[in-house]
């Protein structure tokens with residue numbers, strides 16, 4: 551497996567059929583996993599209590615505790631540990647409870663070697679990424695917001711919305727120093743709401759996040775449609791935007807250039823309250839958009855964003871980037887995260903790079919796509935980046 555994973559990933563196999571247990575164990579061992587096998591749910595729980603595992607593969611139909619019951623007990627102890635359920639007799643019932651209790655995957659027998667190995671590989675990679683994220687949170691601490699006066703907010707917000715514009719910041723390809731993309735960022739000339747954070751905060755208080763999102767997306771699409779066709783456009787979404795029908799509208803200005811658009815979904819706020827997240831993201835892909843997880847390493851420790859979003863890109867938060875050249879712990883985290891993301895087929899963007907020292911260390915650590923004041927400030931279209 552990859553750099554940054556010194557130990558073999560550990561898999562707990564649970565199946566009452568001995569022949570299958572042996573076959574699965576052989577396949578997974580050959581693929582580089584350390585496998586512990588057991589024949590029933592109760593033994594599985596004992597093994598879990600004794601050691602650390604990166605994934606569980608369990609049969610559904612077993613005497614005693616069945617696979618979905620095992621999943622439920624595991625979920626009470628660990629929100630993230632991926633459980634892959636295997637069944638020979640799929641029923642709507644068990645599929646439904648599997649999804650309810652957060653099964654990572656539901657595989658039907660007979661299962662090919664490739665299906666098994668790929669599912670387990672993906673599951674253990676995700677789980678390790680979760681561990682790295684928790685480590686990053688501990689290293690970096692958390693951030694907090696700020697309040698503002700409510701009086702006259704509505705009128706101020708309307709003025710802001712009318713004059714809102716988008717700045718574009720370049721994302722540079724390290725290999726040839728060319729422009730890979732631009733990220734569209736909210737800008738306001740309204741003195742009472744001068745920062746994007748203040749605009750978002752006002753919109754949230756007024757229940758107008760959907761209008762703000764729509765305005766931002768429409769105004770990002772305009773200048774970009776006329777730009778160089780090879781550039782991608784990164785656009786930030788608030789979790790609330792995912793509940794707004796206009797985001798899924800194929801006639802919206804942004805949808806006209808959907809194949810060049812990457813929608814950034816932030817890790818800063820929880821996605822737990824978004825109903826049918828997976829379905830919504832599938833609908834966005836259906837329009838043609840790609841997905842990025844934004845601010846990776848900041849604020850949120852869960853894995854929901856990865857399991858449900860299946861992102862194409864991740865953006866490392868600038869708190870991991872700041873002074874990375876003198877911070878060994880950050881270097882180790884960035885190296886491991888980057889290697890793991892590459893293994894998972896994701897492109898990594900490092901953001902908030904301000905100095906050549908940060909830039910050089912990040913390139914050395916495996917980051918191919920770079921963004922930050924060092925290369926270009928967010929500006930009215932389209933600043934040519936410097937290296």
Ligand code: G
Nearest residue numbers: 735786844845902903904921922923924928
């Ligand atoms: O959450 P998100 O990653 O989308 O936020 C990006 C924000 O970071 C924007 O407001 C942008 O202006 C700011 N930004 C972009 N590059 C840099 C940088 O190099 N340093 C700092 N401090 N901020 C940056």
Ligand code: MN
Nearest residue numbers: 733786814844
């Ligand atoms: Mn962003």
